[in-house]
Amino acid sequence: xxxxxxxxxxxWRLTCISTIFVPAVKxxxxxxxxxxxxxxxxxxxxxxxxxxxxxxxxxxAHRGGLRDFWIVARTFLRHxxxxxxxxPASRRMVxxxxxxxxxxxxxxxxxxxxxxxxxxxxALARLRSDARLLAIDTSPDFTQHLERALCGDPRLIVATGxxxxxxxxxxxxxxxxxxxxxxxxxxxxxxxxxxxxIIDASARLLRPSGSFLAYQMRTGIRPYLEARFDxxxxxxxxxxxxxxxxxxxxxxxSGVRHGR
Ligand SMILES: C[S@@+](CC[C@H](N)C(=O)[O-])C[C@H]1O[C@@H](n2cnc3c(N)ncnc32)[C@H](O)[C@@H]1O
Numbered sequence: 001x002x003x004x005x006x007x008x009x010x011x012w013r014l015t016c017i018s019t020i021f022v023p024a025v026k027x028x029x030x031x032x033x034x035x036x037x038x039x040x041x042x043x044x045x046x047x048x049x050x051x052x053x054x055x056x057x058x059x060x061a062h063r064g065g066l067r068d069f070w071i072v073a074r075t076f077l078r079h080x081x082x083x084x085x086x087x088p089a090s091r092r093m094v095x096x097x098x099x100x101x102x103x104x105x106x107x108x109x110x111x112x113x114x115x116x117x118x119x120x121x122x123a124l125a126r127l128r129s130d131a132r133l134l135a136i137d138t139s140p141d142f143t144q145h146l147e148r149a150l151c152g153d154p155r156l157i158v159a160t161g162x163x164x165x166x167x168x169x170x171x172x173x174x175x176x177x178x179x180x181x182x183x184x185x186x187x188x189x190x191x192x193x194x195x196x197x198i199i200d201a202s203a204r205l206l207r208p209s210g211s212f213l214a215y216q217m218r219t220g221i222r223p224y225l226e227a228r229f230d231x232x233x234x235x236x237x238x239x240x241x242x243x244x245x246x247x248x249x250x251x252x253x254s255g256v257r258h259g260r
Contacts, residue, residue, distance in 0.1 A: 068116035068149075075115075075141050082138060082186070089118040089184070089215070092239035097182070097215055097246050103127055105209070106179040110170070111135045112163035112198070113184035117146045123182070124153055131155060134170065136163050164197040167205065178205045182213045188220035199224040203251065212249040217242050225249040 068088045075082075097119070103126045114120045114135040123133055134157045137143050143160040150156055159169045163185060170176055181202050187195050199221075202212055212229065214221055215237070225232045229249035237244050 068118070071141060071145050072116050075139055079139070082189070087241040088116045090237075090240040091118070091122075093215060093237045093244060093246075094119055094122050096235070096237045097213055098122065098126070100211070100248060101126075101180060101213075106131050108175055108178050109133045109180045109182065110166060110178050110205070111182045111184070112166070113137055113186075114146060115142050115184060117142075117149055119182055119184065120146060120156070121150060124150065124156060127155060129155070132157065132175070134159065134173070134175070136161055136166060136169060138162055162194070164194050164201065166198070167201050170205065176205065177207050178202075179207055179210050180213065181206060181210070183221075184215060187214070187216060187224070188218040195221070195224050199228050203228040206251060208251050210251065212247075214247045214249075215240075215244045216247065217244055219245055221247060 065088075072088050106127060108131065109123060109127065111120055111123065111133065114137050117135075120133065120135050127133060132155050135143075135146060136159045137146075138161065140160050143158050146156075146158050157173055161169060163183070170178075183198075183202075185198065190198070199212075206212065212225070214225070222232065222234070225247060230252040231250045233248045235246040235248075237246055
């Protein structure tokens with residue numbers, strides 16, 4: 001289902017109005033991408049900085065929360081149905097979504113639709129130094145921004161393309177089994193065929209112990225998850241513009257499911 005121009009415009013106005021009433025999201029906080037309940041922001045900046053040419057570059061890249069805001073808003077206005085929201089994810093939502101992740105157990109993580117990189121930067125700050133993160137986005141504006149902002153972290157692979165080609169993109173990198181997939185894709189505006197392709201490929205790629213995480217404004221993804229995964233849990237995050245449904249889907253012990 002595609003968003004009409006009026007609906008997209010209305011949604012954008014609503015999210016702008018909500019900003020005035022929901023001051024919890026602070027796009028100008030330079031360390032907002034490195035929020036963590038257990039570790040201080042400073043430690044996380046240093047941890048991320050280890051993989052960059054210099055710590056100053058990390059700080060410079062994240063000085064501009066406003067830059068993230070601008071790139072998301074601009075791309076949303078150009079492609080409302082592809083981007084789905086005119087605001088970057090809040091740090092509260094990033095923390096909430098990542099609550100259940102066992103970072104030490106991850107060798108390879110894949111992110112669909114990283115946008116301006118709110119989740120990507122936090123994931124890099126928490127992943128092991130020998131883990132990898134593949135981020136796939138259809139928009140070159142976002143992928144170029146990510147490459148600049150995350151200053152050549154050697155663990156990060158950024159690909160411009162569709163999540164439906166994830167298997168081919170991984171194969172090009174000589175990678176195949178994935179421990180965690182995070183999706184920011186607007187499933188309610190994807191075609192049914194594309195949504196199925198993406199969920200089917202994800203279920204094939206995940207290790208039996210792996211998990212598929214998704215944040216969504218609507219609940220359109222749920223039936224796809226329930227058709228392919230054994231366990232689907234749901235939560236909700238209010239402190240985001242707009243508030244989002246959070247899903248976590250897991251395969252059974254063997255990773256094999258009837259009909260797969
Ligand atoms: C809701 S936005 C993600 C926003 C991001 N979490 C942030 O905080 O900036 C959805 C993203 O999915 C991307 N996208 C849409 N369809 C896609 C597809 N088929 N494959 C990969 N990325 C896609 C859009 O370009 C956009 O960056």
